[in-house]
Amino acid sequence: xxxxxxxxxxxxxxxxxxxxxxxxxxxxxxxxxxxxxxxxxxxxxxxxxxxxxxxxxxxxxxxxxxxxxxxxxxxxxxxxxxxxxxxxxxxxxxxxxxxxxxxxxxxxxxxxxxxxxxxxxxxxxxxxxxxxxxxxxxxxxxxxxxxxxxxxxxxxxxxxxxxxxxxxxxxxxxxxxxxxxxxxxxxxxxxxxxxxxxxxxxxxxxxxxxxxxxxxxxxxxxxxxxxxxxxxxxxxxxxxxxxxxxxxxxxxxxxxxxxxxxxxxxxxxxxxxxxxxxxxxxxxxxxxxxxxxxxxxxx
Numbered sequence: 001x002x003x004x005x006x007x008x009x010x011x012x013x014x015x016x017x018x019x020x021x022x023x024x025x026x027x028x029x030x031x032x033x034x035x036x037x038x039x040x041x042x043x044x045x046x047x048x049x050x051x052x053x054x055x056x057x058x059x060x061x062x063x064x065x066x067x068x069x070x071x072x073x074x075x076x077x078x079x080x081x082x083x084x085x086x087x088x089x090x091x092x093x094x095x096x097x098x099x100x101x102x103x104x105x106x107x108x109x110x111x112x113x114x115x116x117x118x119x120x121x122x123x124x125x126x127x128x129x130x131x132x133x134x135x136x137x138x139x140x141x142x143x144x145x146x147x148x149x150x151x152x153x154x155x156x157x158x159x160x161x162x163x164x165x166x167x168x169x170x171x172x173x174x175x176x177x178x179x180x181x182x183x184x185x186x187x188x189x190x191x192x193x194x195x196x197x198x199x200x201x202x203x204x205x206x207x208x209x210x211x212x213x214x215x216x217x218x219x220x221x222x223x224x225x226x227x228x229x230x231x232x233x234x235x236x237x238x239x240x241x242x243x244x245x246x247x248x249x250x251x252x253x254x255x256x257x258x259x260x261x262x263x264x265x266x267x268x269x270x271x272x273x274x275x276x277x278x279x280x281x282x283x284x285x286x287x288x289x290x291x292x293x294x295x296x297x298x299x
């Protein structure tokens with residue numbers, strides 16, 4: 001989770017000095033590098049001690065370490081932003097084409113940022129783990145369910161079964177997994193060990209399951225527990241947004257990348273299997289369009 005997102009959570013859930021400090025840091029983020037610790041304390045009607053407590057609450061040893069990380073995050077986000085507001089890409093009076101164009105711009109920017117944070121070695125290691133796994137299970141929050149179903153469907157078409165774990169039975173499923181299995185866990189921002197799917201991580205780790213985490217930038221529990229991590233590129237706020245256009249695009253792109261690299265490892269066999277299955281299942285499927293009609297198919 002990004003520091004800015006942690007500060008947003010702090011501003012919402014706190015009613016003491018932490019609220020005032022976090023709100024000030026978010027408001028002044030672009031100029032925060034020009035403020036001294038004393039100046040921030042004065043502006044927030046707090047103290048240096050209160051600022052230090054905020055830094056430690058966010059996981060840092062002290063204020064200077066926190067500020068260095070926050071300034072670097074702000075710099076990164078400023079250099080990877082689009083002309084379209086990722087949280088509010090359109091307004092009430094926007095035209096249909098303006099809305100479509102802005103959503104497209106947000107999605108394209110998210111995918112570009114995702115590619116920048118991809119590492120070949122990590123992807124190769126994930127594909128190795130999936131190929132060698134006895135079982136592949138997908139864990140995630142309900143909002144990611146349909147993205148997981150798309151990945152599951154693509155893998156099924158090349159003969160590899162992937163299990164979407166039912167939330168009601170997820171704890172039982174964890175107990176059936178072991179060192180020969182792989183779990184893909186998707187969570188953009190959840191950082192609470194008692195919430196889904198974070199509460200399953202200790203059990204997966206104890207059973208020796210290879211954990212592939214797909215999560216946001218910054219430190220969080222999923223990164224701590226995962227054997228391999230892919231980063232969701234998004235500057236979306238946790239709450240103040242129209243829709244998770246960037247997050248969804250980035251997550252689906254990462255799942256598509258995993259599938260594509262898995263497919264490429266045994267390209268000819270996977271292609272033959274997929275085409276054969278499609279022909280067997282979709283015998284009655286045809287098109288009158290010459291551009292997409294299969295060879296040998298007649299009207």
